[in-house]
Amino acid sequence: MLSIAHIQKRFGTVQALNDVSFDVHDGEIMGLIGQNGAGKSTTFHSILNFLSFDGQITWNGQPLTADDYDQIGYLPEERSLMSKLTITQKIVYLARLKNQPARVTKGKIAAWMKRFAVKGQPTDKIDKLSKGNQQKVQLICTLIHDPKLIILDEPFSGLDPVNADLLKQAILDAKQRGAAIIFSSHDMSNVEAICDSLVMLRNGEAVLKGTVEDVRAQFGRTRLFLTTDWSQAQLADLPGVTTVTQQGARRFRLELADASVGPAIFDQVTAGHYIEEFSQQPPTLDEIFRTEAGGVNHE
Structure with missing residues (x-):
């Protein structure tokens, strides 16, 4: 379980996060929602130890270790791929950073490309792929090491409905194997379709949280x-x-x-x-x- 307890982050005079707390359980999908600048990416960067913060973030009751970070899959909002590498080279390289052996990764690539309907061969260079297929390769890089904690920053951005459905199924499959999943999205239909719970941030504060049903019920059946x-x-x-x-x-x-x-x-x-x-x-x-x-x- 990922536990966020009273985290705060200030950038100069801007209070980016103010006493934010929530939990994401194993086998749970949580949606982190809010307008641009509400604090979603700052929350993700705090979990990933990209920046310092006040408060406490733990995994299964303990501070996150280097081994724990190997079990995290992260898709940043800013998509970036090394375009001169082949699909295989790119995926193997990022999986090695998570300590997954190259031979294990190579054995999974064809199945993952089929799963996401990537048009191309593992030997194709990234810069020869369409933008949509490049995005799907990055999703494979995020998931191929079977992470226990998955953080997806606007994962559906730029995906057409068919490919969005492929991603939703991959997220649900990861939930089924017990992964804790947190993703941000501006499309509330995606949140409503697959999330068990949600947290809404506004000006760095959590203003709504709970199951999707409970949050909706707070506003009355009007x-x-x-x-x-x-x-x-x-x-x-x-x-x-x-x-x-x-x-x-x-x-x-x-x-x-x-x-x-x-x-x-x-x-x-x-x-x-x-x-x-x-x-x-x-x-x-x-x-x-x-x-x-x-x-x-x-x-």
Whole structure:
């Protein structure tokens, strides 16, 4: 388990991190979210010991050692590859830095290239690959030594939906084998799809944290989607309804002043009869992000 306890980091007059604490358990995927400059990369760099900080970061209850860092896979936001090397040379070189023997790495490369649908041969030079395939090679470099802790800084950036799905599956497979995974993303659909928990940073402080379901539930089930023959005007007159948006010939989205009015609306609209859709939900993560992550941030 990775444990972050009360870490703080200041750059001159800028408080980049202020008393940030959270845990990432083995076999758990955690999303670290927030606007640019909220403190996400500074958190990652603190975990990786790229910079000094106040507070404590431990792995399985102990300070991280050199051997522990060999068990970390890190994908930085700033993509960088040595373009004159071949795919094999690049992957073997980075895996050797993690103390994985070259013969072991070479035996895995073909399977990983197939897994990520890399178009090219292991002997191809990096600079001959498309940008997307270069990014997939860097993902292979991050994962090929089967790390126990995986840190991914905006891993989905630049990936089309098909390749994003390949990465999601690789992340889920790593979770299945027990890895602790933390990644940042501005796409809340990715966070909502695969994360067990999340931490939202704003101005260097953790302003939301918990399971995805618990975080959404904090904001109340004030979105109501229904399909009905009622008119928009009739729905707008219902007690507790603040706004009504028509989303199709008979489908509407209602905003509620309070989640507790849902059952009364259900009774009125259905009148004891079948209705195609009645779904009362909390805000999406994207909606929460837009309202909670704002402000002037620094990192």
